[in-house]
Amino acid sequence: MNAVNHYSVLHFIFWFFSTRYSSIGWLLFLILSMSWELLELVLPFNFAIETIQNKIADIIINILGYGSGLLFNGSIRK
Numbered sequence: 001m002n003a004v005n006h007y008s009v010l011h012f013i014f015w016f017f018s019t020r021y022s023s024i025g026w027l028l029f030l031i032l033s034m035s036w037e038l039l040e041l042v043l044p045f046n047f048a049i050e051t052i053q054n055k056i057a058d059i060i061i062n063i064l065g066y067g068s069g070l071l072f073n074g075s076i077r078k
Contacts, residue, residue, distance in 0.1 A: 002054075003051070003053040003054050003056070003057035004054070004057050004061070005050075005054065007047065007058070008057060008058060008061045011058050011061045011062050011065060012061050012062075012064060012065040012068075013065065014065065015029070015033070015062050015065030015066045015069060016065040016066075016068050016069040016072075017069065018066075018069065019065070019066050019068075019069025019070055019073065020069040020072050020073045021073070024066075026066075029062075029066050033059060033062040033063075033066075034059065037055045037058060037059060040055070
């Protein structure tokens with residue numbers, strides 16, 4: 001089974017736009033991102049059933065989405 005799935009794209013898009021159009025900081029981002037993955041462990045829905053590898057991939061994709069959002073809102077200077 002792949003660690004990345006169609007929900008991974010949604011993770012990236014969500015964090016990209018959340019960061020692009022807000023001033024969310026790293027700490028709040030990490031708390032929300034990791035809390036969601038932990039919450040999925042107890043949610044009784046099919047979308048929440050995934051492997052540990054997928055949860056790790058989701059967090060990495062969240063970080064990429066967050067970082068890309070920062071890049072495009074001008075928070076990171078080249």
